[in-house]
Every structure is written in C-alpha cells, then in structure tokens.
Amino acid sequence: MMSKHTLPAGARVALIAAVAAAPLLSDNQYLLSVAVITLLYAYLALSWNILGGIAGQLSLGHAAYFGLGAYTSTWLFVHLGLSPWLGMWAGAAVAVAASVVVGLSCLQLRGAYFALATIATAMVIKTLVENADSLLGGPRGMEVTLLRDAPLYFQHTRKEFYYAVALAFVCAAWFVNRQILRSRFGYYLAALRNDQEAALALGVPTTRYKLLAAMLSAGLTALGGTFYAQFVLYISPDKVLGPNLGVVIAVVCIIGGRGTLWGPVVGALLLLPGEELARTLSGGLVGVDMMLYGLLLMLVIRWEPRGLMAIFARWRERGRPAGAGAATVRAAEGSQ
Amino acid sequence: MSSIYLQALLSGIASGAVYGLIALGLSLQFGVMKIINFAHGSFLMMAMYVSYALATQAGLHPLVTAPLTAVALFVVGYACQRWLIDAIYRKEISREPIGVLIFTTGLWIFLDYGFLALVGPDSRSVDSPWANDVLVMGDLIFTYPQLAGLLVAAVITAALVAFLRYTRTGRAIRATGQDREAAGVLGIDSARVYQLSFAIGLGVLGVAGALLLPLYPANPFVGDIFGMRAFVIVVLGGIGSVAGAFWGGIIVGVLESVGSQLIPVTYAEALIFLLFLAVMYFRPSGLFGVENE
Numbered sequence: 001m002m003s004k005h006t007l008p009a010g011a012r013v014a015l016i017a018a019v020a021a022a023p024l025l026s027d028n029q030y031l032l033s034v035a036v037i038t039l040l041y042a043y044l045a046l047s048w049n050i051l052g053g054i055a056g057q058l059s060l061g062h063a064a065y066f067g068l069g070a071y072t073s074t075w076l077f078v079h080l081g082l083s084p085w086l087g088m089w090a091g092a093a094v095a096v097a098a099s100v101v102v103g104l105s106c107l108q109l110r111g112a113y114f115a116l117a118t119i120a121t122a123m124v125i126k127t128l129v130e131n132a133d134s135l136l137g138g139p140r141g142m143e144v145t146l147l148r149d150a151p152l153y154f155q156h157t158r159k160e161f162y163y164a165v166a167l168a169f170v171c172a173a174w175f176v177n178r179q180i181l182r183s184r185f186g187y188y189l190a191a192l193r194n195d196q197e198a199a200l201a202l203g204v205p206t207t208r209y210k211l212l213a214a215m216l217s218a219g220l221t222a223l224g225g226t227f228y229a230q231f232v233l234y235i236s237p238d239k240v241l242g243p244n245l246g247v248v249i250a251v252v253c254i255i256g257g258r259g260t261l262w263g264p265v266v267g268a269l270l271l272l273p274g275e276e277l278a279r280t281l282s283g284g285l286v287g288v289d290m291m292l293y294g295l296l297l298m299l300v301i302r303w304e305p306r307g308l309m310a311i312f313a314r315w316r317e318r319g320r321p322a323g324a325g326a327a328t329v330r331a332a333e334g335s336q
Numbered sequence: 337m338s339s340i341y342l343q344a345l346l347s348g349i350a351s352g353a354v355y356g357l358i359a360l361g362l363s364l365q366f367g368v369m370k371i372i373n374f375a376h377g378s379f380l381m382m383a384m385y386v387s388y389a390l391a392t393q394a395g396l397h398p399l400v401t402a403p404l405t406a407v408a409l410f411v412v413g414y415a416c417q418r419w420l421i422d423a424i425y426r427k428e429i430s431r432e433p434i435g436v437l438i439f440t441t442g443l444w445i446f447l448d449y450g451f452l453a454l455v456g457p458d459s460r461s462v463d464s465p466w467a468n469d470v471l472v473m474g475d476l477i478f479t480y481p482q483l484a485g486l487l488v489a490a491v492i493t494a495a496l497v498a499f500l501r502y503t504r505t506g507r508a509i510r511a512t513g514q515d516r517e518a519a520g521v522l523g524i525d526s527a528r529v530y531q532l533s534f535a536i537g538l539g540v541l542g543v544a545g546a547l548l549l550p551l552y553p554a555n556p557f558v559g560d561i562f563g564m565r566a567f568v569i570v571v572l573g574g575i576g577s578v579a580g581a582f583w584g585g586i587i588v589g590v591l592e593s594v595g596s597q598l599i600p601v602t603y604a605e606a607l608i609f610l611l612f613l614a615v616m617y618f619r620p621s622g623l624f625g626v627e628n629e
Contacts, residue, residue: 058434058437058438060441105613105617106613106616106617109616109617111434111437112372112434112437113616115372115437116372116567116571116616117613117616119564120564120568120609120612120613121609121613123564123605123606123609124606124609124610124613127602127603127605127606127609128606130602131600131602131603243560244445247441247445251441251442251445254438285453286452286453286457287448287449287450287452287453287556288449288453289449290445290448290449291445291446291449291450291453293442293445294442294443294444294445294446294447294449294450295442295446296442297438297439297441297442297445298420298439298442298443298446301424301435301438301439301442302420302423302424302439305424305427305435
C-alpha cells in the first residue's frame with residue numbers, strides 16, 4: 001500500500017546524491033555494470049508494477065514491449081541516423097500501440113487466461129521479428145552503430161554515463177508509480193484488482209482503466225528496451241524478446257512486493273546482485289542464476305506471497321505500541 | 337503432389353495425438369482444481385529424461401520405458417501436490433489461484449535450469465533400430481514411433497474417459513471439479529482428489545514423454561515448446577475436457593504439419609499461437625464446449 005515517508009526531505013536528497021555519487025568510490029567497471037543492470041531491472045519492475053502490481057493483471061509477456069522499444073530505436077538509429085534519445089519515444093509509441101491491440105483483445109480475459117495470452121502474444125512478436133531477416137536482421141539481431149563517446153546519441157565508453165541515465169530512469173518510474181498510487185486512478189486500479197465485479201458495480205470503468213495502466217506500463221518498458229540496446233550495443237530476438245525476460249521482469253517485482261512503491265526496487269537490489277554472486281560462486285555453472293530466480297519465487301509465494309515488502313511492513317508495525325492513535329503519533333514524530 | 341498433403345495430414349494426426357496426450361494431464365488439473373500448472377512442460381522434459389535414462393542405462397525398448405516413466409511421474413505428481421502446491425492452494429481456494437500459477441512459474445524455471453546445470457545443453461535422442469523403422473503403404477511412409485504414439489494416445493485417452501465416467505474414484509474427481517463443497521458434503525476428501533488428479537495428470541504425461549522421445553530429442557528446454565502447445569490445446573479442446581484435449585492435439589498437429597507445407601515452418605509456429613489467441617477471445621469455452629459444466 002502507500003508508503004509513508006519517515007525520512008526528512010534533506011535526508012532524502014542526501015540519499016539520492018549518495019547513490020548518484022557511488023560510482024566515484026570505485027573504478028571497477030565490472031561492479032559498475034552490475035549496478036547499471038540492477039538499476040535497469042528496478043526500472044523495468046517499476047514499469048511492470050503499474051499493470052502487474054497496482055492493477056493486478058499478471059503479464060508474463062512484457063518482453064514484447066521491451067523488444068519493440070529496443071528494435072524501433074535501434075532501427076531508426078542504424079538506418080536513419082536518428083538519435084536514440086528521440087527514437088526511444090518512437091519505440092514507446094509502438095509499444096503503446098501494441099499494448100492497445102493486446103489490451104483490447106486480452107484484458108477482458110481473467111487472471112490465468114490473461115497471463116497465457118500475454119505469453120502467446122510475446123511469442124508471436126518474437127516469431128515475426130525472427131522472420132524479418134532483411135529488415136531487422138532475423139535471428140542474428142542488430143548491432144548498434146558504434147560512435148564511442150557520443151552522449152547526444154545515447155552512447156559513451158564510460159559506464160558512469162549509463163549509471164547516471166539508469167538512475168534517472170528509476171527515479172522517473174518511481175515518481176510515476178507514486179503519483180498513480182496517490183491518485184484517483186490508483187484507487188480505481190486497486191479496486192478492480194481486489195474485486196473486479198464490485199468495482200464495476202460501483203461504476204469504475206474497469207476495462208478502460210486496465211487499458212490505461214497497460215499503455216503506461218508498455219511505454220515505460222519500451223524506454224528500458226532502448227536503454228538496454230544502447231548499453232549493450234547489440235540486440236537479438238533471444239536477448240530482448242525471449243520468454244525468460246518477460247518472466248524475470250515479473251519475478252523481480254513479485255519477490256519485492258507487487259503493487260508497492262518500493263517492492264520493485266527492493267526486488268532488483270536483491271536479485272540482480274544475487275544472480276551475479278550465484279554465477280561467480282558456482283564457478284560459472286550455466287543455469288544457476290535462473291535456478292535462483294525460480295527457487296526464490298517458490299519460497300516467496302509459499303511463505304510471503306505479498307513479497308519482501310510485507311516483511312518490512314511487519315517490522316515497522318512491531319516497532320510501534322499497540323493502537324492506531326499511538327502509531328500515528330509515532331509516525332508524525334518520526335517525520336519531523 | 338496431393339500425396340504430399342495426405343502424408344502431412346496423416347503425420348500431423350499421429351504427432352497431434354501425442355500432443356493431445358501431453359495436454360491431457362494439464363486439462364485434468366485445470367478442470368478439477370482450476371489451477372494453471374506452468375511447470376507442465378518441465379515435467380514433460382523430466383519424463384523424457386527418465387525415459388532416456390531407462391532406455392540407455394538399462395537398455396530397455398523405448399515403448400517399455402513408457403509404463404515405468406508413468407509410475408515415476410505419478411509419484412512426482414503426488415508428492416508435488418501434497419507437499420508443495422497444497423499449502424498455497426488452500427489459502428486461495430475460494431478465489432482464482434494466481435499464487436499457484438506464480439509458484440509453478442518458479443518451479444518451471446527451477447526445473448529447466450536445474451536440468452541445464454545437471455545434464456548440460458546437449459540434445460539427446462534414443463538410438464534404437466525400432467525408432468528408425470518405417471511402414472510403407474503405397475506413397476505413404478510412417479515411422480513405428482509415430483504409429484505407436486497414435487495408438488497408445490488413443491487408448492489412454494479412451495481409458496481415462498471411461499475411468500472418469502464409470503468408476504467411483506473417477507466420479508469423485510468429476511464431482512469435486514464441478515462443486516468442491518457439495519462433493520465435500522457427500523464425504524469426498526478433496527485433498528485426496530487433488531493429489532490423485534495431479535498424480536494421474538503427470539502419470540499420463542510420463543507416457544507422453546516416453547512416446548515423444550523417439551520423435552523429438554530431449555534437451556532441458558524441450559518442455560517450453562510442448563508446454564506452450566499444451567496450453568493451446570487445452571484452450572482449443574475446452575478446459576477440463578479429456579476427449580477435447582485429444583482432438584485439440586490433433587488439430588494442432590495437423591495445423592503444424594500441413595501448415596509447414598504451405599508457409600515457412602517458423603511462421604507455422606506463430607499460426608498456432610494466433611489460433612490460440614483467436615479461440616481465447618471468441619470462444620473461451622473451447623471449440624467443443626465444456627464437458628464438465
């Protein structure tokens with residue numbers, strides 16, 4: 001639910017500044033690229049959260065939007081020389097258009113059917129891209145034209161550049177999530193997530209709001225696709241449209257806490273470095289990183305189905321004396 | 337020219353029957369428990385490796401491995417429902433079990449990549465003279481594994497339909513699927529019914545895995561292809577309908593083999609998913625209606 005800030009404004013600014021300045025501490029490019037990927041997944045999980053968490057529509061096909069964003073901006077850059085800073089908005093537009101088509105046909109389907117339909121849609125889009133040999137390079141994918149240090153073209157040889165951009169992306173997506181959770185739109189989404197019939201009976205136009213959530217979620221995810229293309233400088237159907245990606249985006253958010261403001265960030269902070277650690281500790285045994293995702297997902301659903309944020313919420317409750325009034329007083333004191 | 341299409345049609349029916357058998361367990365679980373088991377494809381992959389191990393290590397005939405694989409998967413299914421899924425399922429028994437869906441997604445990833453870490457990415461197929469033998473009828477050629485797949489799939493589907501219709505246990509399973517509470521009032525233990533349905537579903541999948549192995553090599557991700565196809569088939573045939581799964585499987589098999597004569601194979605795959613989306617949108621109860629409700 002809505003998170004109450006207990007940190008004063010000054011401390012919050014200081015925290016963000018500290019995170020932004022973190023790359024100055026070390027020159028280790030490997031650590032920095034783990035940090036960039038972690039931020040990217042925090043961003044993707046925040047984007048997914050709008051549809052999958054707040055609106056409660058379990059999409060496992062967000063890889064489709066990610067891939068559409070990556071392919072659109074890369075194609076415009078490679079063939080027309082358009083800067084990906086502009087191309088990413090075209091990618092977002094394509095993804096939003098796709099989400100409208102998908103949404104109009106699938107959003108009326110219930111839970112499990114919707115999840116299946118999103119996977120099937122992602123598969124269709126992947127197949128189409130794999131067959132577009134002359135236009136999009138088919139299964140071999142596309143290489144982003146190398147310009148080296150060209151920040152105006154969303155490229156730089158130093159990873160600090162990507163770190164800063166990714167951090168800005170995360171802040172923006174977090175802000176969008178927060179605004180939604182505080183708005184009438186957010187309450188409508190929460191209502192239709194909890195009980196669709198009841199929400200409909202109370203006059204909430206459920207399909208329209210679900211569609212709006214889907215469009216927003218798809219557009220933001222597509223921007224992340226452009227970021228990935230510019231960071232890795234190479235895209236292929238397996239990398240940016242694969243079914244794994246769609247599942248991982250959802251898993252990061254579910255483990256952190258669906259529908260919460262910080263859950264997607266917490267999930268990414270735990271899972272992405274964890275994945276990297278598992279890969280290193282196992283001596284590069286292929287598959288261990290994904291096994292970790294599967295195992296954690298099972299454990300979380302079994303013991304803490306609302307995600308890790310639920311544990312933090314409980315800690316907070318425990319720290320307070322009983323009674324709502326006392327809790328409010330404590331919260332007010334804490335925020336001064 | 338026309339014999340090419342006839343051959344494609346008949347081969348499609350043969351492999352489609354095996355696809356139907358793969359989907360059968362999924363449809364049973366879906367119909368009785370209303371859960372979607374996303375790990376279904378991974379269990380198929382597991383069945384193929386069990387059959388492969390029996391055929392290569394113990395030197396058994398591919399067909400002889402089928403009943404043994406079925407028993408192994410039956411046990412896995414029973415244990416899985418009893419000790420893993422049941423606790424999550426109970427918590428959300430009155431609403432849509434999305435938690436189980438997410439849990440089985442975790443199981444799916446865990447099993448696929450667990451097998452990748454365990455046995456490596458190589459494709460493995462059984463090397464038996466029987467698997468390469470053919471039956472020639474005029475212009476038409478069939479392999480023995482194709483014929484065995486069609487025959488065994490048809491027999492098992494018929495047996496399961498009869499079991500659900502005429503035996504006491506079968507009727508208890510159907511009753512629980514229709515109305516769990518009413519069935520409970522009549523003294524049916526729903527926990528046991530769920531364990532049994534899940535176990536039967538995986539047992540049938542064990543047979544399917546053993547039949548599929550001579551037709552298609554096993555690798556850790558083989559379940560992804562056939563698992564998705566199984567969902568398509570379940571939706572086509574009508575969720576919970578055992579006979580529907582068989583016919584749905586044949587439709588998908590024919591679509592795939594005849595379709596790939598007309599358009600590139602990779603597009604035929606997309607065609608199957610488009611059909612799936614269309615059916616889900618226009619006829620969510622499946623092409624043949626629902627048998628159970």
